[in-house]
Amino acid sequence: xxxxxxxxxIPNPDLQFQINAEGxxxxxxxxxxxxxxxxxxxxxxxxxxxxxxxxxxxxxxxxPKRTEQMLREAIAKGADEAVRIAxxxxxxxxxxRVARVLAAAVKSIPHDLVLTGVQSDDYIHSxxxxxxxxxLGHPHASVVTKVALDGTTLTAxxxxxxxxxxxxxxxxxxxxxxxxxxxxxxxxPLPAIMKAARQPIKELTPAxxxxxxxxxxxxxxxxxVRRLTPPGSKGRAEMFAGGVAEQAKKxxxxxxxxxxxxx
Numbered sequence: 001x002x003x004x005x006x007x008x009x010i011p012n013p014d015l016q017f018q019i020n021a022e023g024x025x026x027x028x029x030x031x032x033x034x035x036x037x038x039x040x041x042x043x044x045x046x047x048x049x050x051x052x053x054x055x056x057x058x059x060x061x062x063x064p065k066r067t068e069q070m071l072r073e074a075i076a077k078g079a080d081e082a083v084r085i086a087x088x089x090x091x092x093x094x095x096x097r098v099a100r101v102l103a104a105a106v107k108s109i110p111h112d113l114v115l116t117g118v119q120s121d122d123y124i125h126s127x128x129x130x131x132x133x134x135x136l137g138h139p140h141a142s143v144v145t146k147v148a149l150d151g152t153t154l155t156a157x158x159x160x161x162x163x164x165x166x167x168x169x170x171x172x173x174x175x176x177x178x179x180x181x182x183x184x185x186x187x188x189p190l191p192a193i194m195k196a197a198r199q200p201i202k203e204l205t206p207a208x209x210x211x212x213x214x215x216x217x218x219x220x221x222x223x224x225v226r227r228l229t230p231p232g233s234k235g236r237a238e239m240f241a242g243g244v245a246e247q248a249k250k251x252x253x254x255x256x257x258x259x260x261x262x263x
Contacts, residue, residue, distance in 0.1 A: 001055030001149070003046045004109060006102050006116045006128065007039040007074060009067045013121055023227045035070050038117025042178040044185040045147060046115050047078035053149055056080045058109055062101045064088035068201045076188035076196040083109070083202045085209065094223040095123060099131035104209040107136055113154070114175040118143055129177035140175040141168050145182050 011017070011031045018027045046057045059074040061067050062085040071082035085105050087098070106114055116129035126142075133140035145165070146157035158166040159179055170176075188196075238254070240247040 001050065001053050001113070002109075002111045003049060003055060003057045004106050004111045004114045005039070005043050005046045005057060005059050005074070005079070006106070006114065006132065007043065007059050007061050007070060008036040008117075008120050008128075009033045009061065009063055009070045010036050010120060010122045019228050019230065023229070024225055025228065033066065033070070035073065036117055036120050036122075038119055038121070038178060038180055040117075040185040041180060041182050042115040042117050043074055043077060043079065044183045045178055046113075047186075048183065049113070049147065049149065050078070055112075058083060058111075060102060060105050060109070061085070062087040062098055062105070071201055072196040072199060073188060073193075075199050076192040077186055081202070082199070083204060086203055086205050093123065093225050095120075095125040095127055096131055096223070099128045100135055101206050101209075102128065103132045103135035104206065105204065106132060108204075108209045112172045114138070114173070116175070116177050118177045118179050126177075129175050133175035136173075136175070138173050138175050139170045140177070141170055142177040143179045144176045145179050147176065147182075 010033065011026070011028070012034050015031060019025070020027050043057075043059065049055075050057050057079045058081045059071055059079045060083045061071060064086075065088075067084055068082075071079075071084060075082055083105060085101055087101055114129070114132060116132065118129075119126040120128070130140060130142060132138075141156040141158055143159045144156045145159050148155045153169055153171050154174060154176075155167060155169050156176060158168060160166055240250045242250070
């Protein structure tokens with residue numbers, strides 16, 4: 001069983017973002033990064049399947065040199081190999097094109113199953129796994145909350161609108177996008193972290209995996225960001241002066257005037 005997990009490194013969402021002077025991107029000079037949340041669940045599911053059925057887990061990302069730290073963390077958590085597609089394009093908002101780069105890399109690696117997170121925490125396009133499946137001609141299931149393997153087929157529980165569940169049977173090779181909460185991602189033990197620090201990361205280029213020869217890739221981006229702006233102000237804050245008792249009285253009066261309290 002050869003499983004590939006596509007992972008993405010995102011800016012830490014707890015940070016206060018600033019827009020660059022050109023208004024085309026966030027400032028990245030003072031950011032720190034982390035693994036995309038849904039991808040951590042995909043990695044954990046892949047490692048659990050390997051532990052149960054045997055095989056290998058390969059993690060793949062398309063990104064700059066800094067993403068190698070994320071790949072080493074994945075190895076420390078149970079992945080066997082890591083591949084980085086050297087792709088450091090500031091205009092890479094186009095999830096379709098990035099997904100095709102990943103699909104080209106996946107095609108070059110023996111695989112029975114491909115897992116991705118259901119969405120990225122930064123752009124929330126929710127289409128990378130689907131585009132990979134479409135590009136490779138693999139069957140797929142999205143928003144998966146449970147996976148069971150049976151020979152060359154798998155059974156996947158999918159989350160639908162309103163909390164409903166759908167159970168589907170999919171032949172392999174297949175692509176699944178993994179939902180939050182399918183499992184509990186593990187922490188990497190210190191010995192595994194130290195060992196992963198010495199593990200080589202395979203580096204490829206889009207051209208090396210054949211992505212640059214595709215018409216859809218060579219045609220350029222289908223999506224570009226024209227401008228970013230911070231959220232507009234929706235009002236103003238009213239500050240209450242005086243002691244605590246006086247502030248509480250003024251707040252109660254304001255709530256009555258606004259219709260939020262009728263006691």
